[in-house]
Amino acid sequence: MTKTILITGATDGIGLLTAQTLAAEGHTILLHGRSTAKLEAAAQKVGGKNETYAADLSRISDVQALANDIRKNHDQIDVIINNAGVLKTKDVMTADGYDVRFMVNTFAPYVLTTDLLDLLPKDGRVVNLSSAAQAPVDNDAMYGRTQLDDMGAYAQSKLAITIWTRELAKTRPDGPVIVAVNPGSLLASKMVKEGFGVAGNDLQIGADILKEAALGAPFADASGKYFDNDAQRFALPHAAALDAQHSAAVMAGITDITTQLTASDGV
Numbered sequence: 001m002t003k004t005i006l007i008t009g010a011t012d013g014i015g016l017l018t019a020q021t022l023a024a025e026g027h028t029i030l031l032h033g034r035s036t037a038k039l040e041a042a043a044q045k046v047g048g049k050n051e052t053y054a055a056d057l058s059r060i061s062d063v064q065a066l067a068n069d070i071r072k073n074h075d076q077i078d079v080i081i082n083n084a085g086v087l088k089t090k091d092v093m094t095a096d097g098y099d100v101r102f103m104v105n106t107f108a109p110y111v112l113t114t115d116l117l118d119l120l121p122k123d124g125r126v127v128n129l130s131s132a133a134q135a136p137v138d139n140d141a142m143y144g145r146t147q148l149d150d151m152g153a154y155a156q157s158k159l160a161i162t163i164w165t166r167e168l169a170k171t172r173p174d175g176p177v178i179v180a181v182n183p184g185s186l187l188a189s190k191m192v193k194e195g196f197g198v199a200g201n202d203l204q205i206g207a208d209i210l211k212e213a214a215l216g217a218p219f220a221d222a223s224g225k226y227f228d229n230d231a232q233r234f235a236l237p238h239a240a241a242l243d244a245q246h247s248a249a250v251m252a253g254i255t256d257i258t259t260q261l262t263a264s265d266g267v
Helices: 011-025 034-048 060-073 101-120 148-173 190-196 202-213 244-265
Strands: 004-007 030-033 050-054 079-082 125-129 178-180 224-229 231-234
Touching: 004 011, 011 034, 011 202, 030 034, 034 050, 034 125, 050 060, 060 101, 060 244, 079 101, 079 202, 101 125, 101 148, 101 190, 101 244, 125 148, 125 202, 148 178, 148 224, 178 202
Parallel strands: 004 030, 004 079, 030 050, 079 125, 125 178, 178 224
Antiparallel strands: 224 231
């Protein structure tokens, strides 16, 4: 049975390759990107049944508009793959005063997912891109009160999305499945080249595990879990994600910040 699958950050890298991999199997792909020109090029490469949606995930108003546009076109979607991510960027702080890594990697996917959650069936799935790079979250940094270096912000934002994956899954025991996936370290993406100066490993490694997480039987009862593709198995995330006090503080920050942002930037 074919599915309708939303992939954020689908104009290049692992997002584009995952879109191509899934479209080749006949699924309808909702492609998200920031640039309309890149979206048009991606749509040509992906082929099959696809739709394009432009949004800047560093702006919560854009995230809400993206969700609204999808709702206008679809009564149901089957899978959300929150792939879009930022490591290095020229402007590290958003106009709202938050680190763009937290905004794009943590807050935007949380708002997008919660806004679209009722469109997902019980057997639907949310696949969140985590990373082997995870670090305990400094709430002052999450609120934009202190600034981190590139890797510090990235690693903390990836632990934060892993935490909200686990916590949101607890509130939805009857589905959909919500999982966090490290697609593989040092894959041949633009982010890896910028961050580490290496060519990286075959991107198809990442695309294949995202396809499996989106559709495969091993993930059907994996809600709340973390899959480490470096080890090729479900594994424990960073110990801080297992600390109830730390997780509660991070979730309180995420819900507080996204509530403030959606109230001020709502569309």
